Amino acid sequence: MQILCYNICMIILDGKSLAQEIKNEVKEKVSSLTKKPTLSCLMIEGNSASEIYVRNKQRACEECGLLSKLIRLNQSTSQNELEEAIQKENKDEDVSAILLQLPLPNGLDEESAIGKIDPRKDADGLTNENMGKLFFKGVSNFAPCTPSGIIKLLDKYDVQIEGKTAVVVGRSKLVGQSIAHLLLQRNATVVLCHSKTENLKEITRMADILVVAIGKAKFIDADFVKSGAVVVDVGMNRVDGKLCGDVDFESVKEKCSMITPVPGGVGPLTVACLMENTYKLAKNNPNF
Protein backbone atom coordinates (compact mmCIF):
# COMPACT_ATOMS: atom_id res chain seq x y z
CA MET A 1 0.00 0.00 0.00
CA GLN A 2 2.80 2.35 0.95
CA ILE A 3 4.69 1.57 -2.27
CA LEU A 4 1.56 2.30 -4.27
CA CYS A 5 1.39 5.71 -2.65
CA TYR A 6 5.01 6.47 -3.58
CA ASN A 7 4.26 5.27 -7.05
CA ILE A 8 1.31 7.63 -7.43
CA CYS A 9 3.15 10.58 -5.83
CA MET A 10 6.45 10.02 -7.63
CA ILE A 11 7.79 13.27 -9.08
CA ILE A 12 10.12 13.57 -12.05
CA LEU A 13 12.67 16.28 -11.36
CA ASP A 14 12.55 18.36 -14.51
CA GLY A 15 16.07 19.62 -15.11
CA LYS A 16 15.25 20.87 -18.57
CA SER A 17 12.75 23.53 -17.55
CA LEU A 18 14.87 24.71 -14.60
CA ALA A 19 17.85 24.94 -16.98
CA GLN A 20 15.77 27.20 -19.23
CA GLU A 21 14.93 29.46 -16.27
CA ILE A 22 18.63 29.71 -15.35
CA LYS A 23 19.62 30.52 -18.96
CA ASN A 24 16.92 33.22 -19.16
CA GLU A 25 18.27 34.82 -15.99
CA VAL A 26 21.83 34.68 -17.33
CA LYS A 27 20.73 36.31 -20.58
CA GLU A 28 19.19 39.19 -18.68
CA LYS A 29 22.25 39.69 -16.47
CA VAL A 30 24.69 39.45 -19.38
CA SER A 31 22.94 42.34 -21.11
CA SER A 32 24.06 44.63 -18.26
CA LEU A 33 27.78 43.96 -18.88
CA THR A 34 29.75 46.45 -20.95
CA LYS A 35 31.42 43.77 -23.07
CA LYS A 36 30.10 40.35 -24.09
CA PRO A 37 31.84 37.54 -22.18
CA THR A 38 33.52 34.79 -24.21
CA LEU A 39 33.68 31.14 -23.16
CA SER A 40 36.63 29.36 -24.72
CA CYS A 41 36.31 25.56 -24.94
CA LEU A 42 39.37 23.44 -25.60
CA MET A 43 38.61 20.00 -26.97
CA ILE A 44 40.78 17.14 -28.13
CA GLU A 45 39.16 15.75 -31.27
CA GLY A 46 38.03 12.13 -31.59
CA ASN A 47 35.46 11.73 -28.80
CA SER A 48 31.94 11.78 -30.28
CA ALA A 49 30.25 12.44 -26.91
CA SER A 50 32.53 15.43 -26.27
CA GLU A 51 31.67 16.80 -29.72
CA ILE A 52 27.96 16.73 -28.79
CA TYR A 53 28.50 18.27 -25.33
CA VAL A 54 30.65 21.08 -26.73
CA ARG A 55 28.08 21.83 -29.44
CA ASN A 56 25.36 22.03 -26.75
CA LYS A 57 27.50 24.41 -24.73
CA GLN A 58 28.08 26.65 -27.75
CA ARG A 59 24.36 26.69 -28.51
CA ALA A 60 23.60 27.64 -24.92
CA CYS A 61 26.14 30.50 -25.15
CA GLU A 62 24.29 31.83 -28.16
CA GLU A 63 20.98 31.58 -26.31
CA CYS A 64 22.37 33.53 -23.35
CA GLY A 65 24.02 36.28 -25.38
CA LEU A 66 27.51 34.97 -24.62
CA LEU A 67 30.26 34.50 -27.20
CA SER A 68 31.95 31.14 -27.56
CA LYS A 69 35.19 30.02 -29.05
CA LEU A 70 36.26 26.44 -29.80
CA ILE A 71 39.91 25.41 -29.82
CA ARG A 72 40.11 22.01 -31.53
CA LEU A 73 43.26 20.07 -30.83
CA ASN A 74 44.09 16.92 -32.73
CA GLN A 75 44.59 13.55 -31.07
CA SER A 76 48.36 13.70 -31.30
CA THR A 77 48.48 16.87 -29.16
CA SER A 78 51.18 16.61 -26.49
CA GLN A 79 50.80 17.69 -22.88
CA ASN A 80 53.01 20.71 -23.60
CA GLU A 81 50.97 21.76 -26.61
CA LEU A 82 47.72 21.42 -24.67
CA GLU A 83 49.05 23.47 -21.78
CA GLU A 84 50.44 26.12 -24.15
CA ALA A 85 46.99 26.38 -25.76
CA ILE A 86 45.46 26.93 -22.32
CA GLN A 87 48.04 29.60 -21.45
CA LYS A 88 47.19 31.40 -24.69
CA GLU A 89 43.53 31.60 -23.63
CA ASN A 90 44.62 32.80 -20.16
CA LYS A 91 46.37 35.74 -21.82
CA ASP A 92 43.57 36.59 -24.27
CA GLU A 93 41.77 39.57 -22.76
CA ASP A 94 38.65 38.87 -24.82
CA VAL A 95 38.27 35.46 -23.15
CA SER A 96 36.49 35.57 -19.79
CA ALA A 97 36.08 31.82 -19.18
CA ILE A 98 37.93 28.66 -20.17
CA LEU A 99 36.61 25.12 -20.23
CA LEU A 100 38.71 22.06 -20.91
CA GLN A 101 36.36 19.38 -22.24
CA LEU A 102 36.93 16.15 -20.32
CA PRO A 103 37.82 13.34 -20.48
CA LEU A 104 41.18 13.76 -22.17
CA PRO A 105 42.54 10.84 -24.17
CA ASN A 106 44.91 8.42 -22.42
CA GLY A 107 48.40 9.80 -22.06
CA LEU A 108 47.31 13.36 -21.24
CA ASP A 109 47.36 14.46 -17.62
CA GLU A 110 44.02 16.10 -16.75
CA GLU A 111 45.10 17.43 -13.39
CA SER A 112 48.21 19.10 -14.76
CA ALA A 113 46.26 20.65 -17.67
CA ILE A 114 43.47 21.93 -15.40
CA GLY A 115 46.16 23.39 -13.13
CA LYS A 116 47.26 25.64 -16.00
CA ILE A 117 43.84 27.36 -16.26
CA ASP A 118 43.84 30.81 -14.67
CA PRO A 119 41.51 30.36 -11.65
CA ARG A 120 39.85 33.68 -12.55
CA LYS A 121 38.80 32.11 -15.88
CA ASP A 122 38.09 28.60 -14.59
CA ALA A 123 34.52 28.02 -15.84
CA ASP A 124 34.10 24.64 -14.18
CA GLY A 125 35.74 25.62 -10.88
CA LEU A 126 38.15 22.70 -11.03
CA THR A 127 41.50 24.35 -10.36
CA ASN A 128 43.03 23.68 -6.94
CA GLU A 129 42.32 27.28 -5.94
CA ASN A 130 38.62 27.06 -6.77
CA MET A 131 38.21 23.53 -5.35
CA GLY A 132 39.90 24.78 -2.17
CA LYS A 133 37.42 27.64 -1.89
CA LEU A 134 34.53 25.22 -2.45
CA PHE A 135 35.67 23.09 0.46
CA PHE A 136 35.61 26.06 2.86
CA LYS A 137 32.04 26.89 3.61
CA GLY A 138 31.15 30.46 2.84
CA VAL A 139 34.37 31.34 1.01
CA SER A 140 32.94 30.90 -2.46
CA ASN A 141 29.62 30.90 -4.23
CA PHE A 142 31.32 29.35 -7.22
CA ALA A 143 31.09 25.58 -7.71
CA PRO A 144 31.56 23.10 -10.56
CA CYS A 145 28.57 23.18 -12.91
CA THR A 146 27.05 19.71 -12.34
CA PRO A 147 26.95 19.90 -8.52
CA SER A 148 25.61 23.48 -8.66
CA GLY A 149 22.82 22.31 -10.92
CA ILE A 150 21.92 19.42 -8.61
CA ILE A 151 21.57 21.71 -5.59
CA LYS A 152 19.44 24.16 -7.59
CA LEU A 153 17.19 21.29 -8.68
CA LEU A 154 16.74 19.99 -5.11
CA ASP A 155 15.92 23.53 -3.97
CA LYS A 156 13.46 24.05 -6.81
CA TYR A 157 11.49 21.01 -5.63
CA ASP A 158 11.82 21.98 -1.94
CA VAL A 159 13.74 18.85 -1.10
CA GLN A 160 14.87 19.10 2.51
CA ILE A 161 18.64 18.62 2.65
CA GLU A 162 19.43 19.65 6.23
CA GLY A 163 19.54 16.69 8.60
CA LYS A 164 18.94 14.15 5.83
CA THR A 165 21.21 11.26 4.96
CA ALA A 166 22.75 11.86 1.53
CA VAL A 167 24.69 9.08 -0.14
CA VAL A 168 26.87 9.97 -3.13
CA VAL A 169 28.14 7.11 -5.31
CA GLY A 170 31.25 8.12 -7.27
CA ARG A 171 34.11 10.31 -6.01
CA SER A 172 35.37 12.24 -9.04
CA LYS A 173 36.42 15.83 -8.30
CA LEU A 174 34.11 17.02 -11.07
CA VAL A 175 30.96 15.46 -9.59
CA GLY A 176 31.06 13.12 -6.58
CA GLN A 177 33.42 14.97 -4.25
CA SER A 178 32.01 18.38 -5.15
CA ILE A 179 28.35 17.46 -4.63
CA ALA A 180 29.28 15.69 -1.38
CA HIS A 181 30.77 18.96 -0.10
CA LEU A 182 27.82 21.07 -1.23
CA LEU A 183 25.42 18.68 0.51
CA LEU A 184 27.58 18.76 3.64
CA GLN A 185 27.54 22.56 3.57
CA ARG A 186 23.76 22.32 3.54
CA ASN A 187 23.93 20.17 6.69
CA ALA A 188 23.17 16.78 5.20
CA THR A 189 24.87 13.75 6.72
CA VAL A 190 26.96 12.64 3.79
CA VAL A 191 28.43 9.26 2.85
CA LEU A 192 30.74 9.22 -0.17
CA CYS A 193 31.04 5.82 -1.88
CA HIS A 194 33.37 4.56 -4.61
CA SER A 195 34.50 1.40 -6.34
CA LYS A 196 36.19 0.04 -3.19
CA THR A 197 33.16 0.59 -0.95
CA GLU A 198 32.02 -2.62 0.74
CA ASN A 199 28.32 -3.41 1.11
CA LEU A 200 27.33 -0.59 -1.23
CA LYS A 201 23.70 -1.67 -1.30
CA GLU A 202 23.37 -1.46 2.47
CA ILE A 203 24.75 2.08 2.42
CA THR A 204 22.69 3.37 -0.49
CA ARG A 205 19.56 1.95 1.14
CA MET A 206 20.09 4.42 4.01
CA ALA A 207 19.91 7.40 1.66
CA ASP A 208 17.15 9.98 1.83
CA ILE A 209 18.96 11.63 -1.08
CA LEU A 210 20.94 9.35 -3.40
CA VAL A 211 23.26 10.90 -6.00
CA VAL A 212 24.83 8.51 -8.48
CA ALA A 213 27.79 9.43 -10.72
CA ILE A 214 29.72 6.32 -11.69
CA GLY A 215 29.42 5.99 -15.47
CA LYS A 216 27.86 2.48 -15.39
CA ALA A 217 24.61 2.15 -17.30
CA LYS A 218 21.57 1.27 -15.13
CA PHE A 219 23.82 0.01 -12.31
CA ILE A 220 21.53 1.21 -9.49
CA ASP A 221 18.22 -0.65 -9.43
CA ALA A 222 15.36 -0.59 -6.93
CA ASP A 223 17.27 -2.91 -4.59
CA PHE A 224 19.79 -0.11 -3.87
CA VAL A 225 17.09 2.42 -3.01
CA LYS A 226 15.13 3.19 0.15
CA SER A 227 11.38 3.68 -0.34
CA GLY A 228 10.62 7.35 -0.78
CA ALA A 229 14.22 8.40 -1.51
CA VAL A 230 15.09 11.30 -3.81
CA VAL A 231 17.31 9.92 -6.58
CA VAL A 232 19.63 12.07 -8.70
CA ASP A 233 21.14 10.29 -11.67
CA VAL A 234 24.21 12.07 -13.06
CA GLY A 235 25.30 9.26 -15.37
CA MET A 236 25.33 9.70 -19.13
CA ASN A 237 25.93 6.41 -20.89
CA ARG A 238 25.20 5.33 -24.44
CA VAL A 239 23.68 1.89 -24.84
CA ASP A 240 22.76 0.84 -28.39
CA GLY A 241 22.98 4.49 -29.41
CA LYS A 242 20.52 5.57 -26.70
CA LEU A 243 21.38 7.79 -23.76
CA CYS A 244 20.75 6.31 -20.30
CA GLY A 245 21.80 7.03 -16.75
CA ASP A 246 23.58 5.08 -14.01
CA VAL A 247 20.16 4.41 -12.46
CA ASP A 248 17.70 1.87 -13.82
CA PHE A 249 14.89 4.40 -14.12
CA GLU A 250 12.09 1.91 -14.81
CA SER A 251 12.87 -0.14 -11.70
CA VAL A 252 13.70 2.75 -9.34
CA LYS A 253 10.76 4.97 -10.26
CA GLU A 254 8.44 2.47 -8.55
CA LYS A 255 10.17 2.99 -5.22
CA CYS A 256 11.49 6.56 -4.98
CA SER A 257 9.59 9.78 -4.29
CA MET A 258 11.50 11.89 -6.83
CA ILE A 259 13.93 11.05 -9.62
CA THR A 260 15.84 12.81 -12.38
CA PRO A 261 15.33 11.43 -15.89
CA VAL A 262 18.15 10.85 -18.37
CA PRO A 263 18.03 12.76 -20.65
CA GLY A 264 16.31 15.87 -19.30
CA GLY A 265 17.61 15.83 -15.72
CA VAL A 266 21.10 16.81 -14.63
CA GLY A 267 22.58 17.22 -18.16
CA PRO A 268 20.77 20.43 -19.17
CA LEU A 269 21.44 21.90 -15.72
CA THR A 270 25.17 21.36 -16.12
CA VAL A 271 25.11 23.43 -19.31
CA ALA A 272 22.93 26.14 -17.74
CA CYS A 273 25.24 26.40 -14.71
CA LEU A 274 28.21 26.67 -17.05
CA MET A 275 26.49 29.73 -18.54
CA GLU A 276 25.96 31.10 -15.04
CA ASN A 277 29.60 30.50 -14.10
CA THR A 278 30.73 32.19 -17.33
CA TYR A 279 28.66 35.23 -16.40
CA LYS A 280 29.98 35.27 -12.81
CA LEU A 281 33.61 35.16 -13.99
CA ALA A 282 33.02 38.04 -16.42
CA LYS A 283 31.30 40.10 -13.73
CA ASN A 284 34.42 39.84 -11.57
CA ASN A 285 36.72 40.67 -14.49
CA PRO A 286 37.38 44.41 -15.01
CA ASN A 287 37.67 43.84 -18.79
CA PHE A 288 33.93 43.15 -18.94
Ligand SMILES: NC(=O)c1ccc[n+]([C@@H]2O[C@H](COP(=O)([O-])OP(=O)(O)OC[C@H]3O[C@@H](n4cnc5c(N)ncnc54)[C@H](OP(=O)(O)O)[C@@H]3O)[C@@H](O)[C@H]2O)c1
Ligand atom coordinates in the same frame (compact mmCIF):
# COMPACT_ATOMS: atom_id res chain seq x y z
N1 LIG B 1 24.93 14.92 -16.53
C1 LIG B 1 26.04 15.64 -16.61
O1 LIG B 1 26.04 16.81 -16.87
C2 LIG B 1 27.33 14.95 -16.32
C3 LIG B 1 28.46 15.68 -15.93
C4 LIG B 1 29.63 14.97 -15.61
C5 LIG B 1 29.64 13.60 -15.70
N2 LIG B 1 28.52 12.95 -16.12
C6 LIG B 1 28.46 11.49 -16.18
O2 LIG B 1 28.49 11.00 -14.84
C7 LIG B 1 29.15 9.74 -14.80
C8 LIG B 1 30.31 9.84 -13.84
O3 LIG B 1 31.20 10.83 -14.30
P1 LIG B 1 32.55 11.18 -13.53
O4 LIG B 1 33.27 12.18 -14.34
O5 LIG B 1 32.25 11.49 -12.11
O6 LIG B 1 33.28 9.74 -13.66
P2 LIG B 1 34.68 9.19 -13.21
O7 LIG B 1 35.68 10.29 -13.05
O8 LIG B 1 34.96 8.06 -14.12
O9 LIG B 1 34.40 8.61 -11.75
C9 LIG B 1 33.59 7.50 -11.56
C10 LIG B 1 33.48 7.24 -10.08
O10 LIG B 1 32.60 6.14 -9.91
C11 LIG B 1 33.18 5.20 -9.01
N3 LIG B 1 32.70 3.86 -9.37
C12 LIG B 1 32.89 3.19 -10.53
N4 LIG B 1 32.29 2.00 -10.47
C13 LIG B 1 31.71 1.92 -9.25
C14 LIG B 1 30.96 0.93 -8.59
N5 LIG B 1 30.67 -0.26 -9.18
N6 LIG B 1 30.53 1.16 -7.34
C15 LIG B 1 30.81 2.33 -6.73
N7 LIG B 1 31.51 3.32 -7.30
C16 LIG B 1 31.97 3.11 -8.56
C17 LIG B 1 34.68 5.34 -9.21
O11 LIG B 1 35.33 4.88 -8.04
P3 LIG B 1 36.96 4.95 -7.86
O12 LIG B 1 37.26 6.36 -7.54
O13 LIG B 1 37.21 4.03 -6.73
O14 LIG B 1 37.54 4.49 -9.16
C18 LIG B 1 34.81 6.85 -9.42
O15 LIG B 1 34.92 7.53 -8.19
C19 LIG B 1 29.52 9.46 -16.26
O16 LIG B 1 28.49 8.69 -16.85
C20 LIG B 1 29.57 10.82 -16.90
O17 LIG B 1 29.33 10.78 -18.30
C21 LIG B 1 27.38 13.59 -16.42
